[in-house]
Amino acid sequence: xxxxxxxxxxxxxxxxxxxxxxxxxxxxxxxxxxxxxxxxxxxxxxxxxxxxxxxxxxxxxxxxxxxxxxxxxxxxxxxxxxxxxxxxxxxxxx
Numbered sequence: 001x002x003x004x005x006x007x008x009x010x011x012x013x014x015x016x017x018x019x020x021x022x023x024x025x026x027x028x029x030x031x032x033x034x035x036x037x038x039x040x041x042x043x044x045x046x047x048x049x050x051x052x053x054x055x056x057x058x059x060x061x062x063x064x065x066x067x068x069x070x071x072x073x074x075x076x077x078x079x080x081x082x083x084x085x086x087x088x089x090x091x092x093x094x
Contacts, residue, residue: 024077029067037059055064083084 017023026048028036038058045051066089 014076023074026074026078029065029068031061031065034058035065059089059093 010019010091011078015022035058038054038061042051042054042058045054063086066082066085069078070086071079073079073082
């Protein structure tokens with residue numbers, strides 16, 4: 001019983017928000033939408049300067065979203081997702 005309570009507590013703090021709702025995904029917020037649109041537009045733009053600008057916008061927006069999730073996420077899952085996205089986004093640019 002004690003182990004089950006401990007496991008349930010870990011699951012609760014990892015996946016539930018302050019109201020007790022399980023939150024794995026949320027509606028995309030503005031930085032994530034901007035990153036997606038900029039990435040999509042990049043695929044159709046052949047002009048290098050504009051494509052590079054869209055790449056930078058996409059990078060900045062994705063990094064902004066990841067930082068917001070990492071530091072203001074509603075649960076530990078979302079915060080961890082943000083930290084991993086920060087690391088992967090930066091590593092992809094190196």
